[in-house]
Amino acid sequence: MLRITLEQWRMFRAVVEHGGFNQAAQKIYKSQSSIHNSVGKIEAALGVKLFTIAGRKTVITEAGEMMLRRANYLLDEAAKIEAIGQTLSEGIESKLRIAVDEIFPQALLYKVLNNTSAMYPLLRIELYESILTGANELLENTSADIAISGFTGKTGFSEELCNIEFTAVAHPEHALHSIPRPITLEDLKSHRQIVLRDSASYNKQDGGWLGADQRWTVSHMRTSIDMISNGLGFAWLPSTAITSQLADNRLKPLNLSHNCKRSAMLHLLFKDSDRLGPAARTFIGELRYQVMQADLDC
Template sequence: MELRQLTYFEAVVAHGGFGRAAQHLRIAQPAVSTQVRKLESELGVTLLRRTTRRVELTRAGELFLAKVRAVQDELAAARTDLALLAGGDIGRVRIGAIQALDPFDLSSSLAAFHRRHPDVELVLRPGRVAALLDALDHDHIDLAICPLPGELPEHVTAAHLFTDELVLITAPEHPTATAGALPITALRDEPFVCLPPASGLRARLEQLAADAGFTPRIPFESASLPQLRDLVAHGLGVALLARSVAEAPGRPVAVHQVDPGPVLRPVGLLHRTDRPLVPAAQACRAFLLRSAGAHRRPPHAS
């Protein structure tokens, strides 16, 4: 049984005869008659009663016509879905992102994308740089939003989203609290609070300290950036944090630009280049890049 046989049979019924069906299909009438006879032969039943004036459905034909039209409806729906899929209007996009994303408003951007593409399922997962790169490698996410590492794997490409600044923060009563910019060496004997190892922030702190000739002592670790800030506010240590986190609402802290500075942190949108993004992920990536400048939050007041 071939799809064209079903199409020809339905056209004969819809147009009331072989000749009109052939005209509609723009093929020769004998071709329509031949394919319908082959269909009846394969099914072992008579679908149509042929008279000199008209064509009528048999009982078997009535039953079969309902099935044929159901199949045609399913095929039409499939074509529509495939067209939407190809256009990025349906599908699933898995995004991994770091915690600190100001000044880029990811929530607003994803909400705007969802309004434009309501049938695209969005999945958002948090993670640190190493975990996000690993998730890309293992096809657990389609897009990653994270600070740009010094070197990217050959199969990963990045587009710039925004640039944040890393600053030093201390408790308001710390001896350096009223100072302006601080060299990191001014805090070399202080306990630091930081994200766990394998995080981009931890690597940046350790590199800055190494360049200054010391190894930071890190007795306090947390996976939560707000908690790191809160630990500093309570006088338990000092920290290197994104300015957007340091200046977020909460208990007061003293914020210091790194001297010499500023220490900038470019954040990018990453994806694999060794396999194509599905159309929905392509559409989401393009949308996020376009909106990167349109949904920036103003800096928090200190």
């Protein structure tokens, strides 16, 4: 049987956190004598000295430091057990699966995920990064609960979420930039285009202009950006994904005669709102809010 209660460990930790018995008593609304008594019981039960008095200061001992590390783990685990019990009683889902097209701004996505996790710290989030119809396929085969896609869903809920702008770019030393007039689509056909492969397994779609005779097809947006930054081709890339590359002159917008800017609408998709738990609804609400704050021309 345990000789020390969780409450006694909490009082011990409070003394350390607040710098003394009197300060801890004021912060956790316990009497100073009860905190002294709890710490004394721990010391008596374990046969160690947790604190010494140096002048007017309460100083933790080396043994106290070791016990504090263990106590922190014990108290944190106890808090997790209580949180899990509350989660189960409230019907909060333990896992949330989200499929997101890679053109969606990463910084904004990270903020949404972090804010959702702050409200549901025990929620396990599984993120599927997809291209073109990949997110739709994951939603259709129930591998994802929520999707952000450039294509509307065949069934279920579909809402226009935001408009993503694309800029035609190449490395500053790419041959296309040496053309002394606005670049035409005919000019582009003579140069290598970097395109993204649809991540879906079936019913794949092509995206963007595919008129170049030379074409490299890659599976991830980051690969495309890296290749073009190294002078290996050109592409229309999401403007939000290449701000740093444009700023440090690794990429330069192409002087096209027309269509130098393009855009694509992203959609928020899910199958059945009644099947979404509190965490999923929080994610959706946070997503809408952050998109609105970012003013992505929705």
